[in-house]
Amino acid sequence: MGNKEEIIHVATRLFASRGYDVVGIQEIVDQAGISKPTLYHYFASKNGLLTAIMELNFRRLLLGLGPATVYAGDLPLSLTEIVRVYFKFARSFPEFYRLHLAFWFSPPASEGFLAAKEWWEKQQQLLEILFMLAANDHGNMKNRHRIYAATFLGTINTYIAIFLNGYADLNEEMVHSLMKQFSHGIYS
Secondary structure (H helix, E strand, C coil): CCHHHHHHHHHHHHHHHHCCCCCCHHHHHHHHCCCHHHHHHHHCCHHHHHHHHHHHHHHHHHHHHHHHCCCCCCHHHHHHHHHHHHHHHHHHCHHHHHHHHHHHCCCCCCHHHHHHHHHHHHHHHHHHHHHHHHCCCCHHHCCCHHHHHHHHHHHHHHHHHHHHCCCCCCCHHHHHHHHHHHHHHHCC
């Protein structure tokens, strides 16, 4: 692992375990075994480092999410695949997932919230498009795409938070449980 990747790894771990605002640059460089000039060479600032963490990880998530959100006429199948993508990502990058969930509850003007906001909006847009297309097959869903996308993602994030806090595993049983819970009311 090169310096840049090690800095991102260490910072993600520290931010997720103690909070972005609490962790200072000195602690990051000490744990990464580098100098401050090296960190500033790659990221220019702590906020630049945070932006890099968000971009790297959300791009990884969107690589799987993009294809999963393509609507092919079977909404339950699409939604199930989306849940699997999120669960796999959260299992692979639990520290990042915890970090970005923490930012969701941060003040809207905070660095963390602002660093993640555009990436949350991209996920929301992908899901909204899926629900808009599905409304052609499920007329009762028309004009509900925004709320369905938000509540679906919220349900996914709740299940992942339960996993991150050690109360459940993200397995196929949980995929089916989430789908049953979410789907119960969207077709009525």
